[in-house]
Amino acid sequence: MLKRRVPLNPHENVQIQHSTPKNTLAYRGKPPLALLLVVYPWTQRFFDSFGNLSSPSAIMGNPKVKAHGKKVLTSFGDAVKNMDNLKGAFAKLSELHCDKLHVDPENFRLLGNVMVIILASHFGREFTPELQAAWQKLVAGVATALAHKYH
């Protein structure tokens, strides 16, 4: 797995920005957080207080999951606006996830995976290999930034 920081080049930056405005439509159908909880069921342990997570449809329809998913996505929007300084942008969230939430950083990579898959399913053939490469670089960067303040 790539550990060193690989900055996004200007071409990738443009590609990501162009694919972002339409993203909000994609998430109405398949919210990333809900999908994470379905595909990687052990992640549900971080959301004990969220109520009914007993089946994929329960998860996808759960209002607390939807609300929290929206929060996560908004914060991901910060990544897209701060591609040159992900560690700075996510410093506070990194501390929160380590000190208060105790989330294993591996889960950030899983959520990143889920986001790429959602983009692929929404954009279909428009989700070219180059776009996929740029997005995977971004989600890896976000995962690294979120893990950066862990101790």
Added chain:
Amino acid sequence: MVHFTAEEKAAITGLWGKVNVEEAGGEALGRLLVVYPWTQRFFDSFGNLSSPSAIMGNPKVKAHGKKVLTSFGDAVKNMDNLKGAFAKLSELHCDKLHVDPENFRLLGNVMVIILASHFGREFTPELQAAWQKLVAGVATALAHKYH
């Protein structure tokens, strides 16, 4: 050992029936080489891999991709015995090809992404979960004979 429910097996098999193995194979291997460029080191003899379009259009990549995906079809037919089904390939990848098993997980990732991009809304969360279980099982099976 990975265990698949009857519903998961039916879902996986149903989707697999709609996959164009030749086209998807080339795309899967091509995307692996584009998105994770270090994997190109295993394909030195394949000719021009100098850009995403060169990679995606490379005939050797397409041909080998088809081979890889055909073999993945064996996974779909042998979901209850992935380790057995991939034993020989595992030995090959360890002893002859010297491929780091992490790359099997990367290819599995790429396959799920391709399925999502081809099938759109039809690629439901449940289907995704089943397929991710399968690709993880295949990656483990391929790593099983490593020493």
